[in-house]
Amino acid sequence: MRTSIVAIVGRPNVGKSTIFNRIAGERISIVEDKPGITRDRIYTEAEWLNQSFRLIDTGGIEIGDEPYLYKCVNKLK
Known part of the structure; x- marks a missing residue:
C-alpha cells in the first residue's frame, strides 16, 4: 500500500511551517x-486521526512559480 503524501503549499509567510511543526508534533521547520x-x-x-502519511x-x-511547482510534483512520482 502506498503512503499518502500531504504537501503544505501557499503564499510566503502565512504559517505553513507553523502548521507543519504542529502536525509533526515537534519543531522541525x-x-x-x-x-x-x-x-x-x-x-x-x-x-x-490514526492515518499515517508523509x-x-x-x-x-507566488504567481509565476509554475516551473517550480512542476519540478516538485515530478519529484514525488
Whole structure:
C-alpha cells in the first residue's frame, strides 16, 4: 500500500511551517516572521486521526512559480 503524501503549499509567510511543526508534533521547520526562510522542501512522517502519511513543508509559492511547482510534483512520482 502506498503512503499518502500531504504537501503544505501557499503564499510566503502565512504559517505553513507553523502548521507543519504542529502536525509533526515537534519543531522541525524554522519559523520566523520574515518571508523566505523555508527555501527547500522539508519532509517528515506524520499521523493524524490514526492515518499515517508523509508531510512536506514547502517554501512560499507566488504567481509565476509554475516551473517550480512542476519540478516538485515530478519529484514525488
